[in-house]
Amino acid sequence: MGMKTTMAKSEVEVNQDGTVRGLSNLAVQMIAFGGSIGTGLFLGAGSTIHRTGPAILFVYLMIGIFFFLMMRAIGEMMYADPQQHTFVSFIGKYVSPQLGYFAAWSYWLELVLAGMAELTALSTYVKYWFPGTSSWMVQIVFLLILTAVNLAMVSSFGKSEILLSGIKILTILVLIIIGFFLVTTNHHNPAGTQASWGNVFAHFELFPHGFHQFINAFPMVFFAFQGMEFVGITTAETKNPRKVLPHAVNQIISRILLFYIGSLLVIMAITPWKTLNPNESPFVQIFKLAGLPAAAQVINLVVIVAACSTLNSAIFSTGRHLYQLAEESSSKSMSFFTQVSKNGIPVASVLFSALIMVLAPIISAFNSLGTAFSFISSVSSDIYILVCILTMSAHYRYRHSVDFKVDGFKMPQYRWANPLTVIFFFAIFVSLLFNQASIFPALGALAWALGFNLLLLYRQKKLKRVDVQGS
Template sequence: MAEEAPTKLARGLSKRHVTMIAIGGTIGTGLFLGAGSSISLTGPSILIVYLITGLFLYLMMRAIGELLYADPASNSFVGFVSKYVGPEAGYFVGWSYWVTLLLPAMAELTAIGQYVQYWFPGIPIWVTEILVIVMLTLVNLTAVRFFGEAEFWFASIKIIAILAIIVTGLVMVLTGFKTPGVHGGIVSFNNVFTHFEFFPKGTINFLMAFPMVFFAFVGIEFVGMMSAETQQPRAVMPRVINQVLFRILIFYVGALFIIMTIINWRYLPADQSPFVWVFKLVGLKWAAAAVNFVVLTAALSALNTLIYSAGRDVYALALENTGKWEKHFATLSMNAIPARAVLFSASLMLLTPVIHLLPFISSAFEFLASATSAITLVIYGLIMWAHRKYRQSADYLADGFKMPGYKVTSPLTMLFFVFIFGTLFLDQTNMIAALGGLVWIIGFGWLAARKFKA
């Protein structure tokens, strides 16, 4: 007699896995490559931007955590939007979120091909892209614990690199290390605080730092897709989410503070990785290769999680909606994996090499990838709205994992997302992306509303 496929996702993710996946979702390649760019915008006050942005994203995660605690069997936060805001809103969030996963996945895949060429310049980028997407798709098609294990080690490499730069900086401070060169000097905490200004390069640059920092954190919500596959979710999820603020302080604020302690921020190149600079200062000749390896693993980690999340998102949408199309993706493999949804998403990511061969499509792809920034803000806003509606529903658990100071922090968090959307219009590139996002929001929002009205 043939064994029947399971009907529920398997709880194969341990606390160790979920903790590292949450960290991996918070730390992207932007920290290793783009730290110089963010510091150059507004100097030491970038730390304040990270703290403010981190605080509001922590509050959003507490809202997601409260929803997950109330319904730990939920397949994703899409279900909460459908349940508490409306099926059309859930449909809009589900497919919009899938787009915001698919396009960055293609961008990460392109970056991986370029990083690999650092060591193997003779291998065409498209060959690397195909091999990587096949490898990570296979990881995602096996038991979920293998995905969790892969993410555990990817995240570990990123954490070790950040802790290495923090420890290196502290040793330099304690030993009175003097950096060479025209702009060199004693490594000291005074390098951060001396002549401190909130707006050393003007108010506009300070405000422009907010969207850059905000989108460095995008991916923090990935943990909200994993509740149905986590062991003891009501015990694990609150602990993991409560650590978000601590991770932000250590990994972002701590690393940037140490970088500005070692190197005077006014002479820090915006287009170079400060991690490479710091490791070269201590005599690490292969610093560029080491950082390239860390960035490669960060990109692999991001792509791995994007494949996972895209598959779960399509599966959640299939369970939410009826129809031939949805029914096809509403099944699980013998390993309790939404294999059809994973393969569907991964196969579209395989179009990356083709997209970059066609100039017109390539430019459109870059535009759409940038436009996902604005779409993400609307998705976050609808998640917060779903949380508000949950608080007013009969499902509300008075003794649950509650968002702190909900009556004040909930509207403030939504206002912060509006503020971030507004800052996109301060820069021409971001403004074009925001307008592109608005086109999607209005166009697809109208189609979703029409579908459910019918």
């Protein structure tokens, strides 16, 4: 994968493996927005505010800082080797091939399930307007459209993500602007409250519903940031990666914190947080207070866009992960997934990943499968934390390897920042074991990790025995 050639006509860089560097700096940032700003903010923020009140701002800030540190670690490794199609490949390179294999397949599965979850959500949002529509039909239509976008050209995917993420960002900016207006004019709400910055920290308590609820908010917010690491999947198809990557990584975290913390701050300033309904989107509630009767309709459209954006990024990312797995595999059966189209798309791996997501409409057709799917999705999300821990371990090993690039895009203060991030991610996982709702998925994630690696060890020993007997 080392060399690059240039297409004279289009002036687009082509990697030696045939994939194309067609993503701009803006597209890379929007892909990260697409993955990490979604329904967790537009629909789920009411629940997190209800748990901790204004202290939720500290939770978002803290997790945002640690995600930034992880992004700097990923950015440093991708800067040193921008030919990699996924950051997970560094786990196999610097930690161990076995754990790298586990992380790659686990992360691919997590992204596939995330895409399936977005498909399920999309059908729910569409049925808000068209209750008589079949869920499976809605899901297949959206999957076909977004798969077609992914198969067109890398630049087409980038442009679609700029549009989809742009709508989400515009919605948040409108909320913040309206919020500032309501607060500065001391807007009187129908409930008898008044918009004021004093609403945010009036009678402030760090644990208004107890320490347990405060701790439980951390995993919820952690998963809301999930998807930011998509930047570490776009590098191999980004124009001028060593120029774009540092800008993209450094700018993303500040903007995400602005949109998350800025919107939550405004929401709690417009009306006291205790008056918010945790079961309804806080965006809907605030737009209603601002006198927008169609608030629920507007937000329903935005969450459809948000789900499309996340699904779009999931199809892109699953395709690149499977392609990287096939590239690194010695199995002949995996060589099928290394096919690259004339447009520079790893077409076989993208199509296969999208095909697996067809399980979502099948599950929707059988209600009895819904509970099992929810459990598997939760297990997969918990495995994501383990992948994050392994990624940080890979970065630490990279810093002590011969590949370390002294003049690269270095993670700041890695000697303490790296171990501290690992400890924080580990604490997030441990907290899942003390919550009745999350303990079984967390145990399921541990069982998957243990079972996968034991099976891999057994397979390796069996192959060694065959080699010994053969010789």
